[in-house]
Amino acid sequence: MSASLFTPLRLGPLELPNRIVVAPMCQYSADDGCANPIWHRQHWAQFAMSGAGLVVVEATGVERIGRITHTCLGLYSDACEAAMARELSAVKRLALPGTRFGIQLAHAGRKASAQRPWEGGKPLGPNEDPWPTVAPSAIPFDAGWHTPTALDDAGIACVREAFVAAARRAVAIGFDQVELHMAHGYLLHEFLSPLSNQRTDRYGGSPENRLRFPLEVARAVRAALPAHMALGARITGTDWVEGAWTVEDAIVLAGELKAVGVDFVCVSSGGIHGGIRVPVEPGYQVPLAARIRQGSAIVTRAVGMIADAEQAERIVAGGQADQVALARALLDNPRWVWHAADRLGARITYPPQYARVAAAQWPGARLARPDDFAILQQAAK
Numbered sequence: 463m464s465a466s467l468f469t470p471l472r473l474g475p476l477e478l479p480n481r482i483v484v485a486p487m488c489q490y491s492a493d494d495g496c497a498n499p500i501w502h503r504q505h506w507a508q509f510a511m512s513g514a515g516l517v518v519v520e521a522t523g524v525e526r527i528g529r530i531t532h533t534c535l536g537l538y539s540d541a542c543e544a545a546m547a548r549e550l551s552a553v554k555r556l557a558l559p560g561t562r563f564g565i566q567l568a569h570a571g572r573k574a575s576a577q578r579p580w581e582g583g584k585p586l587g588p589n590e591d592p593w594p595t596v597a598p599s600a601i602p603f604d605a606g607w608h609t610p611t612a613l614d615d616a617g618i619a620c621v622r623e624a625f626v627a628a629a630r631r632a633v634a635i636g637f638d639q640v641e642l643h644m645a646h647g648y649l650l651h652e653f654l655s656p657l658s659n660q661r662t663d664r665y666g667g668s669p670e671n672r673l674r675f676p677l678e679v680a681r682a683v684r685a686a687l688p689a690h691m692a693l694g695a696r697i698t699g700t701d702w703v704e705g706a707w708t709v710e711d712a713i714v715l716a717g718e719l720k721a722v723g724v725d726f727v728c729v730s731s732g733g734i735h736g737g738i739r740v741p742v743e744p745g746y747q748v749p750l751a752a753r754i755r756q757g758s759a760i761v762t763r764a765v766g767m768i769a770d771a772e773q774a775e776r777i778v779a780g781g782q783a784d785q786v787a788l789a790r791a792l793l794d795n796p797r798w799v800w801h802a803a804d805r806l807g808a809r810i811t812y813p814p815q816y817a818r819v820a821a822a823q824w825p826g827a828r829l830a831r832p833d834d835f836a837i838l839q840q841a842a843k
């Protein structure tokens with residue numbers, strides 16, 4: 463029987479060759495939002511030929527002030543669009559057949575204006591060219607963070623239009639999918655969670671009101687995308703805090719997103735406030751994805767500590783999620799998909815220049831499998 467992980471998937475209008483997705487990963491290597499011709503090209507190129515069915519480009523700020531750091535990608539200017547178009551078209555020439563490319567559109571809200579992780583990841587200090595941040599309410603992310611300005615109606619409309627404008631640029635660049643970032647404590651998540659949204663107008667208070675702005679963004683972006691492009695959202699399965707955002711809320715959100723034409727959700731969690739303990743362990747967000755998939759019947763992507771081929775296969779074959787996204791495992795080993803195919807007995811296409819590493823042609827390649835060391839040791843006795 464063929465491995466479920468390597469069966470095709472329909473993601474709205476998109477046909478993907480398999481269930482493996484390169485998760486969005488900030489690289490903090492852009493120049494005023496523009497993709498870097500060396501770093502981004504090599505980063506995307508390795509995943510273009512990784513064999514993953516879908517490669518999702520990192521969180522990309524729809525406004526300059528919506529970037530997390532000075533060096534996050536953006537899609538708020540003609541220069542950003544031109545740089546991204548140049549790099550994407552270059553790496554598409556390396557892509558394995560059927561590989562699709564998506565982009566995550568984001569606004570960092572009150573978590574913007576921060577240092578790069580390797581510089582401390584703290585809010586920018588007075589000598590680091592900080593900028594004013596915005597959020598649903600004037601509540602900082604944590605002690606010592608910038609106090610954001612609460613968006614008024616005009617500000618909310620501006621952000622919505624910024625998402626639409628960036629989505630239009632993503633269409634022009636040639637992406638196949640747009641993913642809206644509604645997780646990790648960034649702006650759209652800040653509207654959803656009662657911890658960060660304490661508004662008393664129609665964008666706050668009741669669960670219905672807290673969903674209003676993210677749904678407005680989803681509806682407006684869907685209207686701006688052509689029918690051949692998939693739209694999804696990375697949502698949060700839980701805030702990991704009693705009395706805050708729960709998986710039941712996420713099921714409602716997923717159902718509402720589906721109703722406005724969103725094709726899939728990717729289920730992550732956490733990040734709404736500093737100091738919250740997240741019980742990280744292998745596959746820790748998969749049960750959340752399974753609940754949301756069952757409760758809303760939307761195509762669901764699981765992510766988080768999925769690192770092993772058999773583990774990924776069990777998630778898809780067992781119906782906990784339709785797809786899996788991997789971040790660190792693919793950074794660590796961009797050939798993860800090739801090796802997973804080998805382990806699960808699936809056939810994949812190699813770039814012809816590298817076809818001779820296929821296990822059938824070069825038994826040495828199979829040494830990557832732990833079982834093979836055991837077999838060799840046995841044979842040597």
Ligand SMILES: Cc1cc2nc3c(=O)[nH]c(=O)nc-3n(C[C@H](O)[C@H](O)[C@H](O)COP(=O)(O)O)c2cc1C
Nearest residue numbers: 485486487488520521765766767768788789790791
């Ligand atoms: C270097 C790095 C950058 C990340 N940047 C993003 C991002 O841009 N958007 C996002 O939603 N998640 C981001 N994440 C989170 C990953 O997409 C993923 O959800 C998380 O790492 C858990 O998956 P993993 O255990 O496979 O790494 C990032 C993770 C890493 C390691």
